[in-house]
Each structure stands twice: as structure tokens, then as C-alpha cells.
């Protein structure tokens with residue numbers, strides 16, 4: 001089995017160009033990872049997701065443990081086989097969903113006991129169980145079980161959650177190694193917490209940096225805080241993490257968030273924005289965001305972007321897309337999701353090329369002009 005590895009290939013300021021090596025192929029970074037929470041990137045065929053240039057998709061412990069259960073996915077050959085995605089899969093540990101979706105939760109040192117939001121059945125997630133589930137799914141890049149404290153929160157609450165997550169990091173790591181994750185070429189990330197408290201953020205990152213994680217995620221952000229707060233946390237946290245390991249900013253973000261975070265040293269992103277917005281008629285393009293619900297598109301024969309290499313952007317008129325969205329036709333969600341994922345992958349390709357060419361600051365200025373106000 002090829003071991004997991006991350007290679008730092010080039011830098012342009014604090015922006016990094018890298019490459020991940022996993023058991024299911026390589027991943028060029030900075031990378032955007034489409035969200036496939038329940039074993040599907042909603043409204044897209046896996047072949048089309050791959051055609052956009054995406055090399056990693058996300059799965060989620062919370063959803064998949066409830067339906068169809070991790071044991072059933074394992075019996076059917078694991079998540080790669082189940083969803084017909086041959087490339088890399090990153091799974092989230094459930095630490096976020098269990099606090100936002102589950103009913104009747106009780107959080108203790110052991111873990112989180114909760115009732116399913118679907119049928120009220122009782123479940124328990126612990127660091128050990130979350131890592132076992134990610135192993136059953138066959139995930140290439142796994143997340144520790146953590147607690148994401150919602151902002152705004154008191155310093156006591158933020159500190160409690162951050163220290164609990166550090167203890168859960170150790171237990172997640174121990175279980176990952178007992179299950180032979182490293183020998184299977186799998187990676188486990190420690191997740192930095194600490195809310196918007198810089199001292200706690202630095203302490204969390206420093207403690208995790210002492211543990212043998214293959215990579216690190218920045219959690220507890222993109223939970224409603226202003227972009228300036230998120231970026232300030234990155235400014236203080238990223239220098240504390242090992243340079244030679246990949247950094248994943250969870251749940252981020254808009255094109256502007258992504259460029260500003262790459263500028264500070266983030267390598268990987270995930271966000272429901274392009275897929276969710278697509279289902280609601282919003283198209284991301286090189287010209288900005290276009291709302292296809294707007295009647296002004298009703299007679300427009302032009303496609304979203306005639307120069308795009310994505311059929312959804314190049315071959316269908318805005319009039320037709322407007323019609324599909326207005327009538328609630330499934331094809332509307334499919335085409336706009338395909339367009340949006342393609343746009344995000346095109347943005348990541350441009351970012352990687354700019355870092356390679358040493359022209360990242362010029363791209364950053366261009367994206368700032370286009371996206372800063374359209375947050």
C-alpha cells in the first residue's frame with residue numbers, strides 16, 4: 001500500500017502549491033472538495049464531478065451512520081465502490097452535524113449521545129466510534145471527532161470545547177492507529193478549535209502540532225463570523241502548524257474567502273455553496289453571480305459562459321435555465337450545480353497556475369475586484 005504523503009511544490013508569499021498522494025490517486029492543491037454528504041454530490045453524476053477536475057469529494061459520518069449505516073456501506077465494498085467515486089474521499093467526523101442536526105443530545109467526556117433527526121432512534125458518537133465509522137467507509141482522509149462551538153460564545157465555553165477537542169484528538173489518533181490507518185495509506189487530521197480567541201487558537205494548534213497527525217483542519221469557523229474574524233484567526237493559527245503538512249479550512253467558502261485563505265496558507269476547502277446555490281438558481285461565473293430566477297433572463301439566448309469547457313455553462317441558454325428553475329425542473333438543479341462546481345474547479349486551477357507562475361497577488365487583486373462586494 002502506498003503511504004499517504006503531502007508534497008509542498010511551490011510558494012508565492014504565504015500561498016502554497018502542493019500535491020497530496022492518497023491510496024486513490026493524487027490531489028493538486030490548493031483544492032476545492034465538492035460536498036457529497038450522503039454519498040452523492042447532489043444532482044451530479046460522479047463522472048461529471050470528475051470531469052470538472054475535482055479530485056476529492058466529502059462524505060459525512062453523521063448522515064451515513066444513520067442511513068444506510070457504515071456497516072452496510074462496508075458490506076457493499078466501501079464508499080468508493082458504493083458511490084462509484086474512484087478518486088480520493090475525505091470524511092468529516094460528525095462533530096459538526098451532531099451539534100446542529102441531532103435531537104436530544106447529551107455531550108459528555110465520553111462523546112455525544114443523541115437521537116436521530118430522522119426517526120428518533122438513539123445513537124452515540126465517540127472519538128473511537130467516529131474513526132471506526134470512517135474506517136468502515138474506507139475514507140482516505142479522516143477527521144478527528146471534535147466539538148465545534150458556535151460563535152458568539154463566552155471565552156469559558158470556547159476554552160471548554162477547545163480542550164475537550166484536544167482530548168478527543170488523542171483518543172481519535174489512538175483508535176486510528178489501532179485500526180491500522182497509516183498502513184492503509186489513510187490520513188487523520190487534527191482539528192484546530194478555539195473560536196475567535198487567538199490565545200486559545202494558538203494553544204490548540206501548538207498542542208495538535210505535537211501529535212503525529214498526517215494533516216490539520218481549521219474548525220470552528222464559517223459559522224457566521226465576519227470574514228475579517230476568520231482571516232485574523234488564520235493569520236495567527238497557520239504559522240503555528242507544521243509547514244510540511246496540509247491545512248484544510250472546513251466549510252469555506254465563497255470565491256473571495258478561498259482566495260484570501262489561500263493567500264494565508266490554506267491548501268484545501270469544502271463548501272456547500274456551489275451545490276446548494278445551484279439548486280436555488282444561482283450561477284457562479286467569471287462575470288460574477290447570476291440569479292437565473294430573475295425574469296430578465298427569460299428571453300436571453302446566450303449561455304452562461306460561451307468560453308467555458310463545461311457543457312452546462314457553454315451549451316444551454318440563460319432563457320432555458322431560467323425556465324427550468326422557474327418550473328422547478330430537476331435538470332435546472334443539475335445544470336447549475338454542474339456549472340458551479342466547474343467554476344470552483346476553474347478558480348482552483350487558476351490559483352494553482354498563479355502560484356506556480358509567481359503571479360498569485362495579481363489574481364488575488366482581480367478576484368478581490370470581482371467578488372469582494374458580492375459576498
Ligand SMILES: CNc1nc2c(CC[C@H]3O[C@@H](OC)[C@H](OC)[C@@H]3O)c3nc(N)[nH]c(=O)c3cc2[nH]1
Nearest residue numbers: 037058059060092095096148219220221222251
Ligand atoms: C459551513 N461551515 C462549517 N462547516 C464546518 C464543518 C464541516 C461540516 C460538514 O457538513 C457538511 O456540509 C454541510 C459537510 O459534510 C460532508 C462538511 O464536512 C466542521 N466539521 C467539523 N468536524 N468541525 C468543525 O469545527 C467544522 C466547522 C465548520 N464550519
